[in-house]
Amino acid sequence: MTPQELKNSILQLAIQGKLVEQRPEEDTAEKLFAQIREEKQQLIKEGKIKKEKPLPEITEDEKPFDIPESWMWVRVQEITCLNPKNDLPDELEVSFIPMALIDDGYRSSHSFAIKSWGGIKKGFTHFADGDIGIAKITPCFQNRKSVIFRDLKNGYGAGTTELSIVRVVNDLLSRDFLLWFFKSAYFIENGVKSFTGTAGQQRIHKDYLAMCVLPLPPFAEQKRIVAKIEELLPYIDRYEQAWSKLEQFNSRFPEDMKKSLLQYAIQGKLVEQRPEDGTAEELFAKIQEEKHRLIKTGKIKKEKPLPEITEDEKPFEIPESWMWVKLGSILHYIDTGKSFKCDEVQPTGNKCGIIKVSAVTWGKFNENESKTCYSSDSWVDEYAIHENDFLICRANTAALVGGCVIVDKISKRLMLSDKVLRLHFSKMIYPFYVLWALRTPLVRNQFSSVATGTSESMKNISQEILKNIIIPLPPLAEQKRIVEQLEQLLPLCERLK
Structure with missing residues (x-):
């Protein structure tokens, strides 16, 4: 099993409810979902977010695998706010993040430049501390350029228009759990199937993220899943290093063997x-x-x-x-x-x-x-x-x-x-x-x-x-x-x- 396959396997177990045990005392995802909907309705009333169009019910055919009884299938837009806007003073210094400053792979890291909000508020994607950015263009999408924005200048930023932004409602979800979901093979492979556009400029369908079907665990279980993944990461890193050394050895072996044979010959x-x-x-x-x-x-x-x-x-x-x-x-x-x-x-x-x-x-x-x-x-x-x-x-x-x-x-x-x-x-x-x-x-x-x-x-x-x-x-x-x-x-x- 390659390191990539191992990571994919662990994330698949995580989103299927097989990485950690379920605990009755942690309530259910249905209760969590109801709480999130209430919070969103309150934010709409207060004018902090816009009212969204109703999404279709999730059909049985859309459910790709079985999940625990305490979990629930939801659409991403039902539990988050997508692509929010910032309303900030023009003179405020904020972080500016082009695609090149977001690392790819399975980690969550980025850097940034500092610019005044007035110079970047138009023509760029808005985000804030705690938001999740997901690349929507190939090959960045497949390369898992997705990140939780942290420690932004004055808590806000803007950047490449090739990002979709996911904002969690009042800390009712684990951002790290969502990020691991967005890095899973399930999310990536279905996103690739939705691609539109010409070769080299293909992007996920404009409705893919909103409509994407996500297996939602109770909040406490989300945290335990993230903790288990983080516990496994050092072992995965060691496995990857060993795998890389083995790959290097295998790639050198034919030429080294040839040199050895010639040396033996003379x-x-x-x-x-x-x-x-x-x-x-x-x-x-x-x-x-x-x-x-x-x-x-x-x-x-x-x-x-x-x-x-x-x-x-x-x-x-x-x-x-x-x-x-x-x-x-x-x-x-x-x-x-x-x-x-x-x-x-x-x-x-x-x-x-x-x-x-x-x-x-x-x-x-x-x-x-x-x-x-x-x-x-x-x-x-x-x-x-x-x-x-x-x-x-x-x-x-x-x-x-x-x-x-x-x-x-x-x-x-x-x-x-x-x-x-x-x-x-x-x-x-x-x-x-x-x-x-x-x-x-x-x-x-x-x-x-x-x-x-x-x-x-x-x-x-x-x-x-x-x-x-x-x-x-x-x-x-x-x-x-x-x-x-x-x-x-x-x-x-x-x-x-």
Whole structure:
């Protein structure tokens, strides 16, 4: 049960006479109702309130649930005065309350500004200390912007015209009981059914409040109901706090689980190590031999040696068959793109274009995140994107720079942009392992600490930074087993969202 459902349930029990016991010595609602009518008649005679039109009798069909025998069904207007007017000196300072100064929810609180009565007596709703204000416009009505006005400047105020005002007759009713009724799901849901007006400007029907059928308990029982609700409120608050923490945990859990799985993967704890797989040192030696051959044959360029990895740079223990490497040591080379003049729409037909950084940002290559070159003559074969390309974003926000994908399929004629790099790894490296390694907190933290740029909205990682990124390297066969396990487990995390 959500906190909202719990509150609704308690209020429903309250207005059905099930929250506290009935006591014979407290008389009946019928006697209370007769007393209220007498008082209203006296006020009419004295000219303090206007005579109201008679309301229709309450039919059996209008009674939504059973109530105790000592209670009585009444219409709100029969027991209160609605939308009264204040007659005050223009110079008197009073409270001014627009809708924004009334809190929503299940509490009763408001603030106010101070103005002279003469400046606000026209065009605004009047009220006084002890009056109940109820928002009548959506979404304020559903959000329970309802309040008992208290401690107003000189006891009076005016405010938004989107309030209905309920005034209790000579303290014969518990204002707090009425307020809890006006916050009940029964009152709110029936009010919504009465809405009139266009979308965004809908209000409760002009007669809804007056005609609303209210279950009236004896006065003493009203007070006991309010006391019981107030006794329960601290427990409800604690429940709500616990619920919020649980909701936060549940919302974080899929992403936290994903991070944990990736961390386990690069620590060698996700799959077992097998002696027959050989070691990462043996694999690394073969990769270096391969690079030397390619340099000799002129297929790749010789680069300056990367600094050795120090013990302080190794953030955690890894299996004996693994080794720490820098990304540049298992790369053959990096392709850079180019900036072209483009139209901000994706290319169609035989037109060519370049990818945006958003094409590689969200974990899967999206060719629709692209722009169309003004001329097909812009096409350059060496920048063309192909299936199985390993792409990484070198410029983006601090949270997204370094986002990477492997192109699974492509149907458009697209090229690299100047903000996306293409990495060419040794054939003895399983690129999907590197893909997941670059998405781990280990590497994301490295990107965060070394990315350049003064603005959080645009950070950069150079090729030199990329080559010096440190990752743990398992034997090739184990790389593949790790990826296979991740591909089984990570979709389960997504289903938890």
